[in-house]
Amino acid sequence: MSVSLLLVLLLALAIGVAAGFAAGYFIWKSRIEARQAEARADARSIVEDANRAAETTRREAELAAKELTLQLKDEAEAEIRARRLEITRIEDRLDNRDSALDRRESELDERRRRISESEENLQRREAELKDREASQMRALEEISGLSREEAESRILSALEVELEDRLGRMVHDRTLDAEDRAEVEARRIISTTMERLASDLTAETTVKAVALPSDDMKGRVIGREGRNIRAFEAATGVDVIIDDTPETVVISCFDPVRREIARLAMERLVEDGRIHPGRIEQIVSKARKDVEKDMKVAGRQAIYDAKISGGMHGELQRLLGALKYRTSYGQNVLAHSVQVANLCAMMAQELGANVKIARRAGLLHDIGKAIDHEVEGTHAIIGGRYAKKRGESDEVVRAISAHHHEVEMEAVEDVLVATADAVSAARPGARRETTEAYMERLRSLEDLALSHRGVDKAYAIQAGREVRVMVQPTEVDDRIAAKLAFDISKEIESDLEYPGQIKVTVIRESRVSEVAR
Numbered sequence: 001m002s003v004s005l006l007l008v009l010l011l012a013l014a015i016g017v018a019a020g021f022a023a024g025y026f027i028w029k030s031r032i033e034a035r036q037a038e039a040r041a042d043a044r045s046i047v048e049d050a051n052r053a054a055e056t057t058r059r060e061a062e063l064a065a066k067e068l069t070l071q072l073k074d075e076a077e078a079e080i081r082a083r084r085l086e087i088t089r090i091e092d093r094l095d096n097r098d099s100a101l102d103r104r105e106s107e108l109d110e111r112r113r114r115i116s117e118s119e120e121n122l123q124r125r126e127a128e129l130k131d132r133e134a135s136q137m138r139a140l141e142e143i144s145g146l147s148r149e150e151a152e153s154r155i156l157s158a159l160e161v162e163l164e165d166r167l168g169r170m171v172h173d174r175t176l177d178a179e180d181r182a183e184v185e186a187r188r189i190i191s192t193t194m195e196r197l198a199s200d201l202t203a204e205t206t207v208k209a210v211a212l213p214s215d216d217m218k219g220r221v222i223g224r225e226g227r228n229i230r231a232f233e234a235a236t237g238v239d240v241i242i243d244d245t246p247e248t249v250v251i252s253c254f255d256p257v258r259r260e261i262a263r264l265a266m267e268r269l270v271e272d273g274r275i276h277p278g279r280i281e282q283i284v285s286k287a288r289k290d291v292e293k294d295m296k297v298a299g300r301q302a303i304y305d306a307k308i309s310g311g312m313h314g315e316l317q318r319l320l321g322a323l324k325y326r327t328s329y330g331q332n333v334l335a336h337s338v339q340v341a342n343l344c345a346m347m348a349q350e351l352g353a354n355v356k357i358a359r360r361a362g363l364l365h366d367i368g369k370a371i372d373h374e375v376e377g378t379h380a381i382i383g384g385r386y387a388k389k390r391g392e393s394d395e396v397v398r399a400i401s402a403h404h405h406e407v408e409m410e411a412v413e414d415v416l417v418a419t420a421d422a423v424s425a426a427r428p429g430a431r432r433e434t435t436e437a438y439m440e441r442l443r444s445l446e447d448l449a450l451s452h453r454g455v456d457k458a459y460a461i462q463a464g465r466e467v468r469v470m471v472q473p474t475e476v477d478d479r480i481a482a483k484l485a486f487d488i489s490k491e492i493e494s495d496l497e498y499p500g501q502i503k504v505t506v507i508r509e510s511r512v513s514e515v516a517r
Helices: 002-144 148-196 216-222 224-236 256-272 277-305 314-325 333-351 355-364 379-389 394-401 412-426 435-450 478-495
Strands: 207-211 239-241 248-252 455-461 466-471 503-508
Touching: 148 478, 207 256, 216 224, 216 256, 224 239, 224 256, 224 277, 248 256, 256 277, 256 314, 277 314, 277 333, 314 333, 314 355, 314 379, 333 355, 333 412, 355 394, 355 412, 379 394, 394 412, 435 455, 435 466, 435 478, 466 478, 478 503
Parallel strands: 466 503
Antiparallel strands: 207 248, 239 248, 455 466
16 A cells, blocks of 8 residues: 555656646746747847948948049149140240240351352352462462462462471570579478488498408308308208409399398307208398398488378388388399489479478389399389289379389479489489490590581580580581470480480580681
């Protein structure tokens, strides 16, 4: 009984639960459907709102586009009106120009007509003049008894004589005028600078003699089987000459620096007495360092003596010092360079030129002589290139390269360097010259003067500094003498090579003698 009741209760409970679930399901489903209906309504409302907003935006865009279109249209119409006005003005100007051109064309036609008439008149007159000239020429030939060619020849001969006379007078007058203006100033400048400077002269040589304490030292210099002398020559690059000269060894080399290193090393080896290949290398190395040091000191001293400011490359200083050991035509090249620098500065100051450039170029003008045995070319060109490589200015480089006229001179400083170099080298005693070369130079001067018409005798005097020309007085008058002196001086400049300057003096003398009895 109790079990049946329990089953009934359980069945009732299950039915109740199922009914509750069913009722809950239906309630939940109704709520979902209600919510879905509400969502659909909301979505339709949103879509309708969006459609209304899109329509509003579209209408606003259309209105804006219409306004922009109207604005652009107004602007285009305004621009078109402005361009039409401009075109109208241009057309008016062109019409005016056409009218003006028509008027000018009419005027030109009238001018052409008048010119044509004038040309016709001129041609008629020219024909008439030619006829008259021909008739007058025939009349003159009949009167003079000469043909036209003969008359022209006589007239040209007379004109040649007259022109030669005038040219001689002009040369004479111009020469006197130039001498009056330039001679005093030139003499003052050159004489002043030459008087203020002097240099010690040394004989140019390629050998150095080293004194030995005795002739026995020659054997030690030579060494066993000549090993010492070979080691010395290999280390220094010189030739050692050992001959019959007592107590003397001669060192020969064209490179003055190597020659000086060898001389110094040989003297130290002889003084030390220990002569063998190892000792030779040590002494030569030390001598080379001492000479290099001496070169730098000499270069700095030369810069100081030449009063150079602004600094200078160390290699240029070393090469300047190397010029201390070189001579040229009896002059020490370093002393000559310092002298040229001071001469350039003095003349530049007198003439108002750039003193700094002139002084610097004058000191460096022969720098190429320190390396001309190593590089192909003339020392002027080599020196200019080397100075440019070491940072010197274009003005200094050009003056160095042009001081022997191998490069065209462009500035007054270039001329000053060449002039100072000639003054320093050509002054009395500065250069040595062989007797044969000296006599040949004098003969060339005399022969050149004798080649001119009317010259009777010619003498080169004052060591070739002046040429005295004696002329025949019947063939050369005073005016022609002035022209003759000018011509001879120009030929000397163009045909001969000489240091300094040469004075040409033409002498015309007439002598009349009578004997009273």
